[in-house]
Amino acid sequence: MIKRTQLNSILVLVILLILWTGLYFSGLYSPLVLPSPLMVLQKIMYSFTNDDLLGQVFRSIIVIIKGLFIACAVVSGALFLSERYGQVGEGVNTLCALFHPLPGIAILPIFMIWFGVGESAIVAVIVHSVIWPLYLNLRSGIHSIPKVYEQVCRGFDIHGLTKWKHVYFPAVLPHILSGLRTGWARGWRALISAEMIFGAIGGGGGLGWFIFKNRVFMDTAGMFAGLIIVIGVGLIVEKGIFEVIESKTLRKWGMIE
Amino acid sequence: MIKKHIRTNIKCLLLGLVVCGMLVSLSACKQNSQDVSIDQSQNIKTVKIAKQYGLAYAPITVMQELNFIHEEDPNLHVEWVQLGNTAAIREAILTDELDIGFMGIPPYLIGVENGMNWQIFTGLSKAPLGLMSNDTSINSLKDINPSHKIALPQPGSIQHILLSMAAKREMGDPKAFDNQLVSLKHPDGVQMLLAGSEVTMHFTSPPFVFQEEEQGMQRVISGEEAFGGPFTFIVGTLREEILSDTQTVSSVNNALKRAIEYMNKNPEETVTLLSEVYGIEKSLLKTYLYDSGLEYSQKVEGLETFVDFMVEAKYLTHSIKEDTLLWSVEE
Numbered sequence: 291m292i293k294r295t296q297l298n299s300i301l302v303l304v305i306l307l308i309l310w311t312g313l314y315f316s317g318l319y320s321p322l323v324l325p326s327p328l329m330v331l332q333k334i335m336y337s338f339t340n341d342d343l344l345g346q347v348f349r350s351i352i353v354i355i356k357g358l359f360i361a362c363a364v365v366s367g368a369l370f371l372s373e374r375y376g377q378v379g380e381g382v383n384t385l386c387a388l389f390h391p392l393p394g395i396a397i398l399p400i401f402m403i404w405f406g407v408g409e410s411a412i413v414a415v416i417v418h419s420v421i422w423p424l425y426l427n428l429r430s431g432i433h434s435i436p437k438v439y440e441q442v443c444r445g446f447d448i449h450g451l452t453k454w455k456h457v458y459f460p461a462v463l464p465h466i467l468s469g470l471r472t473g474w475a476r477g478w479r480a481l482i483s484a485e486m487i488f489g490a491i492g493g494g495g496g497l498g499w500f501i502f503k504n505r506v507f508m509d510t511a512g513m514f515a516g517l518i519i520v521i522g523v524g525l526i527v528e529k530g531i532f533e534v535i536e537s538k539t540l541r542k543w544g545m546i547e
Numbered sequence: 548m549i550k551k552h553i554r555t556n557i558k559c560l561l562l563g564l565v566v567c568g569m570l571v572s573l574s575a576c577k578q579n580s581q582d583v584s585i586d587q588s589q590n591i592k593t594v595k596i597a598k599q600y601g602l603a604y605a606p607i608t609v610m611q612e613l614n615f616i617h618e619e620d621p622n623l624h625v626e627w628v629q630l631g632n633t634a635a636i637r638e639a640i641l642t643d644e645l646d647i648g649f650m651g652i653p654p655y656l657i658g659v660e661n662g663m664n665w666q667i668f669t670g671l672s673k674a675p676l677g678l679m680s681n682d683t684s685i686n687s688l689k690d691i692n693p694s695h696k697i698a699l700p701q702p703g704s705i706q707h708i709l710l711s712m713a714a715k716r717e718m719g720d721p722k723a724f725d726n727q728l729v730s731l732k733h734p735d736g737v738q739m740l741l742a743g744s745e746v747t748m749h750f751t752s753p754p755f756v757f758q759e760e761e762q763g764m765q766r767v768i769s770g771e772e773a774f775g776g777p778f779t780f781i782v783g784t785l786r787e788e789i790l791s792d793t794q795t796v797s798s799v800n801n802a803l804k805r806a807i808e809y810m811n812k813n814p815e816e817t818v819t820l821l822s823e824v825y826g827i828e829k830s831l832l833k834t835y836l837y838d839s840g841l842e843y844s845q846k847v848e849g850l851e852t853f854v855d856f857m858v859e860a861k862y863l864t865h866s867i868k869e870d871t872l873l874w875s876v877e878e
Contacts, residue, residue: 322641407746408696
């Protein structure tokens with residue numbers, strides 16, 4: 291049976307579609323400004339079969355994963371050091387305060403000079419977009435572990451790896467997940483905007499390039515198609531990865547409803 | 548329970564309808580405001596023109612700085628609009644934010660292909676474009692290998708189409724280099740080419756092409772070689788709604804004609820005027836403007852060749868007759 295929340299989501303989608311189709315057929319806007327849902331659907335099908343859209347989606351995701359991976363490594367290192375040495379922690383906090391508000395896309399021109407106009411500049415922007423929120427989330431996670439856990443561990447003589455694996459990790463996991471979620475979302479945004487500024491990375495470029503190319507050739511349906519793919523990938527990652535992890539861990543452990 | 552569910556759904560639907568209604572009335576407002584400006588057109592008319600910099604656009608700057616349009620028609624008020632790039636200018640014309648914009652012929656044709664009823668009313672300039680390289684081993688397109696990256700403003704730009712034309716002639720495939728393009732604004736392209744790390748070639752136009760030459764970059768192919776003859780680099784385009792307004796278009800057209808004449812008759816004054824606007828030193832600017840192959844003329848050349856090539860290379864799906872593209876007073 292379909293759940294009520296799902297039913298509501300479907301309803302919202304249907305309303306959006308009706309509105310969109312209605313606006314299209316009202317003739318108020320030229321199809322160059324607002325194409326019909328059908329035109330967009332056709333463009334998606336065409337791009338998957340005739341163009342390299344699948345490859346572009348794939349390349350985009352690979353780049354983000356690279357960025358996320360580097361960011362996770364950097365953040366783990368920084369966390370370890372700042373938990374170990376208080377001064378480092380204060381230093382990293384200052385860095386966070388300075389750089390967290392800086393949009394990745396604003397740094398891009400500088401990164402272009404430093405790293406050139408290839409994948410490395412885009413990865414650098416993604417790393418920048420991801421590390422600060424990830425660090426802040428994880429740090430606040432660690433700091434929110436109740437003191438009593440530590441005392442219980444001592445009382446039951448639990449330490450070392452067991453303590454980390456069975457007490458601390460589950461306690462911090464919600465923060466890890468929300469950090470990764472934010473990181474993923476920001477990395478995704480950084481990638482698309484970076485690609486729209488300097489086109490193809492590697493061979494045929496990624497999704498941002500797909501949208502940009504459709505813009506310069508005035509294919510509005512193609513631009514909408516790009517957006518829908520971006521939304522689609524976001525949904526798949528959310529439902530297929532984050533929610534699955536959540537249901538296998540936090541939900542199973544009864545930490546969230 | 549189910550009843551309640553249905554009720555919330557109906558609420559959602561109603562909300563959607565309200566939003567829809569608001570959108571429709573908003574766009575109705577927009578159309579109303581346009582009607583007003585047309586009504587007032589007996590007295591003072593407003594024409595929105597894109598302000599563009601770059602040597603190839605020099606007559607526009609001269610016309611703007613010396614108020615030539617106002618002298619042609621005191622009742623015509625010009626609103627100068629600053630926009631980022633060709634795509635933005637085209638979108639502004641499409642969405643009625645702009646009446647007159649200047650661009651290369653290929654981006655204009657892409658607009659026609661997609662259903663924009665706009666026309667060219669004038670040519671503006673011919674310019675020595677070129678594909679510049681920082682690698683001395685590249686002397687022709689045949690020396691380019693797939694790892695070389697080529698920077699240009701964007702796919703579909705005149706630089707891209709010229710590269711495709713050359714690729715067609717020398718490699719037999721117009722899209723031979725399409726997978727190694729990097730889309731960069733001209734100044735970024737210069738920087739990247741000179742840095743020499745990622746970008747090997749840059750298809751660009753004056754003054755960037757001159758700057759790169761001064762820095763020892765070598766020309767792989769010139770725009771004219773790629774095209775196979777002389778062609779108009781920048782043309783002036785009119786939004787559909789202004790096509791029938793002969794008076795306005797003629798005023799702008801005459802002002803432009805005067806600007807070009809002024810530039811040809813008064814090089815000293817032109818250089819003084821433009822060096823301030825562009826921030827380029829006078830003697831250098833004089834060489835750029837008068838001694839490096841830039842030519843200002845209202846004649847439109849090469850339109851048909853562009854159409855034919857773009858149809859052949861499938862950038863356009865159907866051929867377009869040249870006379871439907873050019874604005875004429877008879878309409």
